[in-house]
Amino acid sequence: MKHLSEEQLVWFYYRELEDLAGVEEHLAGCDSCRVAYREIESLLEQVEAPVPERGEEYGSQVWHKLRPRLEPRRLWAWPRWVLAAALAGLVVAAFFAGRFWPGQLRPAPQPIAQPVREHILLVAVGDHLERSQMVLLELVNSQPDGEVDISEEQQRAQDLVAANRLYRQTAARAGEAGLASVLEELERTLIEVAHRPALLSSKEFEELRRRVEAQGILFKIRIIDSQVRQREQTIRSRS
Amino acid sequence: MEQSEAAAIEQARAGDPEAFRVLVEQHSRTVFRLAYRMTANEQDAEDTVQETFLRAYRQIRQFDARSKFSTWICRIAVNCSLDLLRARQRRRESEDPIIPDSAAGDQPSPERLAFSRQVQRKVTAALAELSPAERAAFVLRHFEGVSVGEIAGVLGHSNGATRHSVFRAVQKLRRALEPLR
Numbered sequence: 066m067k068h069l070s071e072e073q074l075v076w077f078y079y080r081e082l083e084d085l086a087g088v089e090e091h092l093a094g095c096d097s098c099r100v101a102y103r104e105i106e107s108l109l110e111q112v113e114a115p116v117p118e119r120g121e122e123y124g125s126q127v128w129h130k131l132r133p134r135l136e137p138r139r140l141w142a143w144p145r146w147v148l149a150a151a152l153a154g155l156v157v158a159a160f161f162a163g164r165f166w167p168g169q170l171r172p173a174p175q176p177i178a179q180p181v182r183e184h185i186l187l188v189a190v191g192d193h194l195e196r197s198q199m200v201l202l203e204l205v206n207s208q209p210d211g212e213v214d215i216s217e218e219q220q221r222a223q224d225l226v227a228a229n230r231l232y233r234q235t236a237a238r239a240g241e242a243g244l245a246s247v248l249e250e251l252e253r254t255l256i257e258v259a260h261r262p263a264l265l266s267s268k269e270f271e272e273l274r275r276r277v278e279a280q281g282i283l284f285k286i287r288i289i290d291s292q293v294r295q296r297e298q299t300i301r302s303r304s
Numbered sequence: 305m306e307q308s309e310a311a312a313i314e315q316a317r318a319g320d321p322e323a324f325r326v327l328v329e330q331h332s333r334t335v336f337r338l339a340y341r342m343t344a345n346e347q348d349a350e351d352t353v354q355e356t357f358l359r360a361y362r363q364i365r366q367f368d369a370r371s372k373f374s375t376w377i378c379r380i381a382v383n384c385s386l387d388l389l390r391a392r393q394r395r396r397e398s399e400d401p402i403i404p405d406s407a408a409g410d411q412p413s414p415e416r417l418a419f420s421r422q423v424q425r426k427v428t429a430a431l432a433e434l435s436p437a438e439r440a441a442f443v444l445r446h447f448e449g450v451s452v453g454e455i456a457g458v459l460g461h462s463n464g465a466t467r468h469s470v471f472r473a474v475q476k477l478r479r480a481l482e483p484l485r
Contacts, residue, residue, distance in 0.1 A: 075474050076467070079445060081452055108478055111423050114431070114447060116340045123336065124329030131328060131357050135321040206391070212460045217362060 069098045074105050153189065153228035187297040190232050190244070194290040197225050197251055201283055204258065205274055213270045216263040223259040226252060247282075247289045254282050309373060316364050324364070328357050331374060335381045341443045342385035343392075344428060352388060356381040378448075379458045382440050389436040423481065430480030434473050441466050442473035 069077075069091060076082045077092075092099050200221045233248035254277060261273060277283070308326060315323030332353060339352035359380050360367075367376055431439060440459055444450040450458070456466040 071475075072471050075471055079470075081467075105474075105478075108481055109446070109474070111481065112427050112446060112477060113424070114341050114344070114427070114443075115424075116337045117346055119333050119336050124332035127332040127336075127353055127357065128325050128328045131354055132321070132325075134354075134358055135324065135361055214363075216366070217359070 068095065069101070071101070071105070074098070074102045075109075077102065078106055078109055153193070153231040184297060184300045186232075186235065186239075187293050187300070190236070191290060191293045191297060193225065193228055193232055194251075194286050194293065196221070197229070197255065198283060198286050198290065200225065200258070201254065201277055201286075205277055205283065213265050213267065214263060215258070215261065215265060215270070219259050219261070219263060222255045226255045226259060229255060244289060244293070247285050250280065250282055251286060254280060310369070313364070313367065313369065313373060316361070317367070321361070324357075324361055327360075327373065327377075331377050332357075334374065335377060338378060338381050338443070338448060339385050341447050342382065342440065343388055344432065348388055348392075352381060352384045355384045359384065375454070375458075378450075382444070382458055386436045386440055389439065426480050427477065430477050433480075434476060435469075437461070438469045438473040438476075441469035445470045 069088060073082065073088065077085065077088045082088060092102055200218050204215065204218055229248055229252045233245050233252060236245040236248060257276065258273070261269075265273065309330065312323045312326035316327065335353050335356050336349055339356070340346065340349035343349050343352060356377065360377055363380075367373070431442075434442065437459065441455055441461075444455045444458065445452065452463055452466050452470070455461075455470075456463045459466060461469070
């Protein structure tokens with residue numbers, strides 16, 4: 066008579082075999098399989114993982130910690146990318162306010178001083194680079210075993226694209242060729258992430274990750290971000 | 305699905321964060337238990353609970369109302385735990401496996417207790433050595449009593465691959481506990 070395999074015995078323990086009755090019958094008549102099964106049974110019965118107690122009030126504690134992190138999702142609200150672009154637009158407007166203020170028409174407000182304008186832009190671009198870096202890092206560091214949902218990262222990438230465009234144009238107009246060039250590459254990468262399907266097979270995901278890594282964009286962001294931060298600090302220490 | 309849960313899901317899908325409270329209060333303990341078994345660390349489990357509900361809130365419009373919310377939230381919890389385990393695996397090499405505090409209640413004889421603690425330590429160490437996919441499959445099958453078919457759905461694997469993960473986990477546990485037998 067053919068003996069039962071270790072795998073069959075394990076699945077018999079979990080009652081996930083098609084022919085449970087057949088296995089039971091075999092065990093009743095086969096000493097060696099019965100001994101092997103007892104061993105597996107006693108091993109698996111020892112495998113416990115006691116969990117610390119959480120009382121009835123636990124759900125409420127979780128909720129109170131979670132609540133401040135939840136934003137109301139208004140279905141009628143403007144998409145987040147519009148808000149991100151608007152914010153970036155304000156920063157850019159502040160940057161150019163000092164350059165193109167129409168002084169002849171009205172004497173009123175004082176133009177924003179050059180270091181202040183530059184500081185505003187550098188802080189905003191620095192934050193933008195960090196946010197972009199986080200999205201790309203999360204993608205690059207994921208190791209999915211099966212299908213992966215990147216809709217959240219895509220949403221964030223979409224938000225960043227609109228802002229990125231404004232910062233890139235501003236940097237180009239301000240003669241910041243290096244910054245504009247990295248922002249241009251970043252924009253291409255963000256668009257690529259945003260335009261993929263939300264659900265990727267592990268193969269498609271791996272391909273996306275390889276493309277992001279091959280572009281070396283994370284390294285470039287890191288370099289340019291640290292330069293931006295340094296300049297920002299220098300301006301701050303001078304003022 | 306209970307009426308209150310169905311209504312809460314509907315309102316949360318419409319963008320009301322307060323409606324989400326019912327779901328959090330109802331499923332927090334289950335999510336914590338699963339997260340703790342996956343991560344073997346209380347703080348990591350707490351972080352996973354928060355991350356799970358945050359992701360669920362952001363993705364609730366993708367929830368198919370015909371499915372069970374408990375299955376959906378457990379799937380998110382497993383994925384959050386897997387992310388954490390993978391991140392931990394990347395930075396872990398030099399660290400010892402985390403041994404959780406014993407949460408056992410009964411106090412048998414000192415010898416039995418010592419033996420049981422020894423087994424527990426071995427089991428914990430062996431569980432920590434499993435790959436994230438093996439650990440997830442084993443925890444769901446062994447501790448949570450989830451069927452192979454459902455686990456395969458949660459992990460996005462085939463039934464065959466899931467069975468293989470569980471079986472490999474059992475083999476590794478057998479090898480780890482062999483010296484105590």
